Amino acid sequence: MALLNSLRMPRDCDESFIRQVETKSRQQISKCYQCGNCSASCAYTYVYDYPVNQIMRLIQLGQKEVVLRSRSIWLCADCQACTTRCPCNIDIARVMETLRFLSVEEGTVSIKDIQLFYDEFLNSVKTFGRVFETGLLATYNLKAKKLFTDIDLAPKVLKKGKLPIIPHRIRGRKKVSDIFKRFEDYRNKKILD
Numbered sequence: 001m002a003l004l005n006s007l008r009m010p011r012d013c014d015e016s017f018i019r020q021v022e023t024k025s026r027q028q029i030s031k032c033y034q035c036g037n038c039s040a041s042c043a044y045t046y047v048y049d050y051p052v053n054q055i056m057r058l059i060q061l062g063q064k065e066v067v068l069r070s071r072s073i074w075l076c077a078d079c080q081a082c083t084t085r086c087p088c089n090i091d092i093a094r095v096m097e098t099l100r101f102l103s104v105e106e107g108t109v110s111i112k113d114i115q116l117f118y119d120e121f122l123n124s125v126k127t128f129g130r131v132f133e134t135g136l137l138a139t140y141n142l143k144a145k146k147l148f149t150d151i152d153l154a155p156k157v158l159k160k161g162k163l164p165i166i167p168h169r170i171r172g173r174k175k176v177s178d179i180f181k182r183f184e185d186y187r188n189k190k191i192l193d
């Protein structure tokens with residue numbers, strides 16, 4: 001009989017990965033004692049390849065490849081339900097976010113379309129000061145080669161004025177793009193250090 005949710009551990013423990021996750025997320029992963037509250041609270045466990053408590057265990061075991069290539073870290077909606085219910089006060093949502101960053105840095109993103117959506121969302125905010133939904137939809141669908149996805153919904157949504165043709169002009173747009181600039185400078189400096 002096949003084992004459900006059994007952990008694959010193809011590699012030796014990578015201790016530097018454990019330290020890296022703990023340092024970047026500022027969370028003590030070793031405190032996790034596998035109570036399972038996080039997975040019980042997570043609305044997405046049913047689509048994850050590893051429930052979030054198993055992700056925590058895999059980090060403790062230094063399974064960098066398995067964790068950074070998992071689908072779970074990209075399907076996480078950052079809802080914080082796991083964080084709220086962890087008896088050890090581990091900010092698990094922050095750990096998942098850290099894993100997404102590391103996955104991008106390592107080039108191991110398992111669901112490219114989700115990363116593309118994140119990138120296009122942030123580009124939109126950087127350019128317009130807030131998200132321009134119509135532009136986001138168009139560029140995402142174009143780049144993801146999903147030209148006709150949800151096209152049937154367009155007439156209904158357009159009629160309700162939910163998809164403006166022209167982006168909103170907000171005050172302080174420059175300040176928003178300055179935040180992005182500061183982050184990019186910081187990141188480039190970190191890469192060169």
Ligand code: SF4
Pocket residue numbers: 031032033034035036037038039052053056085086087088090092
């Ligand atoms: S809720 Fe906290 S202690 Fe329990 S399994 Fe999840 S991370 Fe570990």
Ligand code: SF4
Pocket residue numbers: 038041042043044052075076077078079080081082083092093096
């Ligand atoms: S933050 Fe992510 S892992 Fe945690 S409960 Fe929400 S969707 Fe699940």
